Amino acid sequence: xxxxxxxxxxxxxxxxxxxxxxxxxxxxxxxxxxxxxxxxxxxxxxxxxxxxxxxxxxxxxxxxxxxxxxxxxxxxxxxxxxxxxxxxxxxxxxxxxxxxxxxxxxxxxxxxxxxxxxxxxxxxxxxxxxxxxxxxxxxxxxxxxxxxxxxxxxxxxxxxxxxxxxxxxxxxxxxxxxxxxxxxxxxxxxxxxxxxxxxxxxxxxxxxxxxxxxxxxxxxxxxxxxxxxxxxxxxxxxxxxxxxxxxxxxxxxxxxxxxxxxxxxxxxxxxxxxxxxxxxxxxxxxxxxxxxxxxxxxxxxxxxxxxxxxxxxxxxxxxxxxxxxxxxxxxxxxxxxxxxxxxxx
Numbered sequence: 622x623x624x625x626x627x628x629x630x631x632x633x634x635x636x637x638x639x640x641x642x643x644x645x646x647x648x649x650x651x652x653x654x655x656x657x658x659x660x661x662x663x664x665x666x667x668x669x670x671x672x673x674x675x676x677x678x679x680x681x682x683x684x685x686x687x688x689x690x691x692x693x694x695x696x697x698x699x700x701x702x703x704x705x706x707x708x709x710x711x712x713x714x715x716x717x718x719x720x721x722x723x724x725x726x727x728x729x730x731x732x733x734x735x736x737x738x739x740x741x742x743x744x745x746x747x748x749x750x751x752x753x754x755x756x757x758x759x760x761x762x763x764x765x766x767x768x769x770x771x772x773x774x775x776x777x778x779x780x781x782x783x784x785x786x787x788x789x790x791x792x793x794x795x796x797x798x799x800x801x802x803x804x805x806x807x808x809x810x811x812x813x814x815x816x817x818x819x820x821x822x823x824x825x826x827x828x829x830x831x832x833x834x835x836x837x838x839x840x841x842x843x844x845x846x847x848x849x850x851x852x853x854x855x856x857x858x859x860x861x862x863x864x865x866x867x868x869x870x871x872x873x874x875x876x877x878x879x880x881x882x883x884x885x886x887x888x889x890x891x892x893x894x895x896x897x898x899x900x901x902x903x904x905x906x907x908x909x910x911x912x913x914x915x916x917x918x919x920x921x922x923x924x925x926x927x928x929x930x931x932x933x934x935x936x937x938x939x940x941x942x943x944x945x946x947x948x949x950x951x952x953x954x955x956x957x958x959x960x961x962x963x964x965x966x
Contacts, residue, residue, distance in 0.1 A: 622717065622718050622719060622720070623681055623682075623720055623721040624676065624678070624719050624720070624721050624722040624753060625678040625679065625680075625681055625721035625722070626678075627753050627754075628676055628677055628678040628721075628722065628753065629678045632675055632676060632677040632678075633675070633676040633749045633750075633752050633753045633966075634673065634674070634675050634676075634749070634966070635673075635674050635745045635746075635748045635749040635752065635964060635965065635966050636671045636672060636673045636674065636745060636964075636965050637671060637672055637741045637742075637744050637745045637748070637787035637788065637963065637964050637965075638667035638668055638669060638670070638671050638672075638741070638786065638787060638790050638960035638962070638963065639667070639668050639670050639671070639672065639728075639730045639736035639737050639738055639741050639783075639786070639787070640665045640666060640667050640668060640736060640737050640741075640782070640783060640786035640787070640918075641665065641666050641668060641736065641825075641827060641918050641925070641927040642663060642664060642665040642666070642737075642782060642786075642918060642919065643663070643664045643665075643863060643866055643882060643885055643916055644661075644662060644663040644664050644859060644860075644862075644863030644866070644885070645663055645665075645780065645782060645919060645920065646780065646840070646843050646856070646859075646920070647661040647662065647663050647780075647797065647856070647859065647860060647863065648661075648663045648780035648781045648782040648785075648795065648797055649778045649779065649780045649840075649844065650778065650797075650804065651778050651844050651847060651848065652847060652856060653797035653798075654799065655847075655853075656856065656857060656860060657798070657799060659857060659860045659861075660796060660798070660860075661796075661797050661860050661863075662794050662795055662796040662797065662809075662860070662863055662864060662867070663780075663782045663794070663795050663797070663863065664793070664794050664795075664811075664863055664866055664867050664870075665782050665785075665786045665792075665793065665795070666786075666791075666792045666821075666825070666959055667786045667787075667789075667790040667791055667792070667959065667960045667961075667962075667963070668730075668736065668827070668957045668958070668959065668960055669957055669958050669959070669960040670728075670729045670730040670736070670955065670957050671728075671729055671960065671965075672726065672727070672728040672729070672730070672738060672741045672742050672745055672787075673726070673727045673728075673729075673745070674724065674725065674726055674727075674742060674745040674746050674749050675724075675725040675727075675749075676722055676723070676724060676725075676746075676749045676750070676753055677722070677723045677725065678721060678722070678723070679720075679721055679722050679723040680721065681720065681721045682697060682698050682720050682721070683695055683696070683697060683698065683720060683721070684696055684698060684701060684711060684714050684719065684720055684722055684724070685722075685723045685724070686707050686710050686711060686714075686723075686724045686725075686726070687723070687724075687725050687726070688707060688710075688725075688726035688727070688728070688742070689726070689727055689728060689732065690728075690731075690732030690733070691706050691707060691732070694707055694711075696711065698719075698720035701714070701715055703774040708774055709739055709740075709742075709743050709770065709771055709774060709775070710724060710726070710739075710742060710743065710746060712770050712771075712773065712774045713743050713746045713747055713750070713767075713770055714746070714750075716747075716766070716770055717750045717754075719750065724746060726742050726745075726746075728741075728742065730955075731829045731833075731924075731925075731951070731955075732833060733833030733923070733924065734829055734833070734918070734924045734925050735917065735918045735919035735920065735921060735922075735923065735924025735925050736918055736919065736924070736925055737782075737783030737786065737787065737918075737919060739771075740767060740768075740771060740783035740784050740787065741783060741784075741786075741787040743767040743770065743771060743784070744763050744764065744767040744784050744787040744788055744964065745787070745964065747763050747766055747767055748763055748964045748966060749966070751763075752966050758964065758966065760788040760789055760963060760964065761788075763784070763788050763964065764781060764784040764785050764787075764788045764806075765781075765784075767784040767787075768780075768781040768784050771784075777840055777841050777844070778840070778844050781795075781797070781806065782795055783919075785806060785808070786963075787963065787964065788963045788964055789808060789963040790960050790961055790962045790963035791810060791811075791812075791813065791818075791959075791960075791961050791963070792810065792811040792812050792818065792821065792870075792959060793808050793809060793810050793811060794809040794811060794863075794864075794867040795807070795808060795809070796809060809867075811867060811870055811871050812871075813961075815961070818959045818961060820873070821870070821959060822958045822959055823932045823935070824875045824929055824930060824931065824932055824935055825927065825928065825929055825935070825959075826913075826927065826928040826929075826935050826938055826942065826954065827918075827925055827926075827927045827928075827954070827955045827957055828904060828925060828926050828927075828928075828942050828946060828952070828953065828954045828955060829924070829925050829951070829952055829953055829954075829955055830898060830900040830901050830904070830923060830924065830925065830926065830946075830949070830952050831900065831946070831949045831950055831951040831952030831953075832898050832900065832923040832924070833923055833924065838895075838922060839893050839895065839896055839920040839921055839922045840920045842892070842893050843892065843893065843920075846892060852892055855888050855891065855892060858888060859885055859888055859889075862881050862884055862885045862888075863885070865881050866878055866881045866882065866885070869881060870929075875929055875930055875931050875932075876912070876930065876931050876934075878914060878929050878930075879908075879912065879913045879914030879928075879929050879930040879931075879934075880914065881914065882914025882915065882916050882928075882929055883908075883909055883914050883915070885916060886905060886914075886915065886916045886917070889917075889921070893921075895921075895922055896917055896920070896921035896922060897917055897921060897926075898922070898923050900945070900946070900949055900952060901917060901921070901923075901926055903945050904926050904942055904945060904946075905926065907938065907941045907942065907945060908928050908930075908938055908942075911930075911934055911937050911938050911941060912930060912931075912934050913928045913929065913930030913931075913934050913935060913938050914928060914929045914930060915927070915928040916928075925955070928942075939954060942954055
């Protein structure tokens, strides 16, 4: 479908938040189906470092995608390739049989920071296409469509928590289930009142380690070891810790939440030591020493770490992390906060 005339009338804009998380990987069907009796769930927090997408008119028969931090790419509608850094975005355009469109992506989070940026961008593009077509935007539909398109081109099993945080925003526990007609998720809000979200902000810290992550390698290690039956017990523990973490945050016991986060991170390190790079290890160790929890975001291997703890401890940790990050190129504590909103058009 040629979108040129539609977009000449009015370019379409959409934006979604990114996220930090605990209990990731459990949103991959390999895990939540095999452990269905435990009712696996993931915890995440949407952050106001939003990904903005604009659909604007372009040459008939052509699809162009440009994104901060990546080389712009353009293909003929019949010769689109998915095997490059923006292949997912082209796959979304192909789902809508789109051409005559320029997709511009501007993420306010660092590129490849393990905050779910590519999955978020896909969700935003889907929402923008539905808006351009004058169709109703249903968050659940956007989540599943973004997930299945990513799974179809990624070459590795993919989760769904990034898309869920992008579509709905807020602070939530996501329960992964098999429904009567297929997989489904249940959204369990942790906090919805603005006062509670503002209070939680004082107990959080997010830092970028300066080194982009490559999630496929670590995710594949987790999936392969689970399939071989080597890490079943560890992932069963992670299911329990994630639910305890949700309860600790819900009751505002941030000290306990930090202890549980440390437990989860250590279990991940036991399976995949490379989940933390050298800078990440230093940040994690300093957090533990200051009685805070710290964890990589996403599948780790570079990117970001986030921390939780009592307000005074987080304040001390912010100073300590700043000192550790100062010598590292591009590394920094991110100026971010909880985003209660999901998709915005």
